[in-house]
Amino acid sequence: MDANVTSPISIDAQQAQKQSAELTILGAGAWGTALASLVEKNNHTVCLWSRSSEMSLADAVQDAHVILSAVSMKGVPSVAAQLKELNIPPETIIVTATKGLDPETTRTPSQIFHDTFPDNPIVVLSGPNLSKEIDRGLPAATVAASSHPEAAEAVQYLFSSDTFRVYSSPDPLGAELGGTLKNVIAIAVGICEGLDLGSNARSALMTRALPEMIRIGTHLGGQAETFVGLSGLGDMLATCTSVLSRNYRVGYGLAQGKSLDQILEELGSTAEGVNTTNVLVQIANREGIPVPISRQVYHLLNGKITPQEAVEALMERDLKAEACLLT
Numbered sequence: 001m002d003a004n005v006t007s008p009i010s011i012d013a014q015q016a017q018k019q020s021a022e023l024t025i026l027g028a029g030a031w032g033t034a035l036a037s038l039v040e041k042n043n044h045t046v047c048l049w050s051r052s053s054e055m056s057l058a059d060a061v062q063d064a065h066v067i068l069s070a071v072s073m074k075g076v077p078s079v080a081a082q083l084k085e086l087n088i089p090p091e092t093i094i095v096t097a098t099k100g101l102d103p104e105t106t107r108t109p110s111q112i113f114h115d116t117f118p119d120n121p122i123v124v125l126s127g128p129n130l131s132k133e134i135d136r137g138l139p140a141a142t143v144a145a146s147s148h149p150e151a152a153e154a155v156q157y158l159f160s161s162d163t164f165r166v167y168s169s170p171d172p173l174g175a176e177l178g179g180t181l182k183n184v185i186a187i188a189v190g191i192c193e194g195l196d197l198g199s200n201a202r203s204a205l206m207t208r209a210l211p212e213m214i215r216i217g218t219h220l221g222g223q224a225e226t227f228v229g230l231s232g233l234g235d236m237l238a239t240c241t242s243v244l245s246r247n248y249r250v251g252y253g254l255a256q257g258k259s260l261d262q263i264l265e266e267l268g269s270t271a272e273g274v275n276t277t278n279v280l281v282q283i284a285n286r287e288g289i290p291v292p293i294s295r296q297v298y299h300l301l302n303g304k305i306t307p308q309e310a311v312e313a314l315m316e317r318d319l320k321a322e323a324c325l326l327t
């Protein structure tokens, strides 16, 4: 998507504002563009940049108090590296809105930004926020999470409006992992719906997915309670129940017998759950964490089993007590 075409503000306005941009958003895809509109409606100055912008990255960020990255996961390491060359002041708040895991390092975007900018406050913005609904001005809520409470609050105030309610949280990793791991579950539920397995199956799948998300999320450093909040359960419910979710549509298409390549081509935009599934299973194998649902999605995405075989494998697992959230 071309930032110069899709930006909610004109190129001239962007260029005029670049001297005084409060917020610079990197990535003019569906989410970066929706976030830019939210901030602009709040009468804040926003500069929307993408790698195809005429404006250089240096010009785009030169006066930003807040830099928000909304590029897809595959662009995060290079964007972080390019920013590092620009001597960003340590007081600049860096916000990440990407929901993914780096295949090279298995790290999250906030961990990559923290490694690259150890002195800057890093904030994760994550929640049940399907961009097409935000674009329509429908009410939504989200979470600004940071180990720097003032930075989380600054981002909370920047984005909050009468249609977008932002909660703060002290758990950036938990918020980020909730939004990331639920994409795998959205693929699983899309498969369930594509196979027309019914409401009971969908409910069982989503309910059992939550302890799976909590198990891996807490192992990686998130706090358990964060996964039952907006950025975890909330986002899982939104994406698993909406045809607007690209990850859900990946699963739905697989259940209809389409190839992954065909589905991704038809989508024409990012479905992070595909890469996340591969990285997640790599982490689970390395750390010995049981992830039965994600593992079946992994086998299916990699052409090892059929959707029906994935369902059978889940139903035929050893019987156990339901017990607590983490079993």
Ligand SMILES: NC(=O)C1=CN([C@@H]2O[C@H](COP(=O)(O)OP(=O)(O)OC[C@H]3O[C@@H](n4cnc5c(N)ncnc54)[C@H](OP(=O)(O)O)[C@@H]3O)[C@@H](O)[C@H]2O)C=CC1
Pocket: 001, 002, 026, 027, 028, 029, 030, 031, 032, 050, 051, 052, 070, 071, 072, 073, 074, 075, 076, 078, 079, 097, 098, 099, 100, 129, 130, 131, 132, 268, 269, 270, 272
């Ligand atoms: N859409 C949504 O509803 C929501 C999305 N998200 C998350 O936000 C992220 C972006 O999603 P979304 O905007 O929907 O995806 P899109 O496919 O619409 O846009 C992806 C963006 O990432 C940029 N990008 C990709 N690779 C690179 C790279 N190597 N260097 C620089 N920029 C790059 C693209 O730039 P270019 O156009 O130049 O290719 C584009 O701006 C994802 O992690 C997604 O999970 C989070 C909440 C809601």
Ligand SMILES: O=C(CO)COP(=O)(O)O
Pocket: 099, 127, 128, 129, 130, 131, 179, 183, 186, 235, 238, 239, 244, 245, 246, 247, 248, 270, 271, 272
């Ligand atoms: O993360 C999202 C909503 O919160 C967007 O979901 P999809 O990437 O599946 O469209």
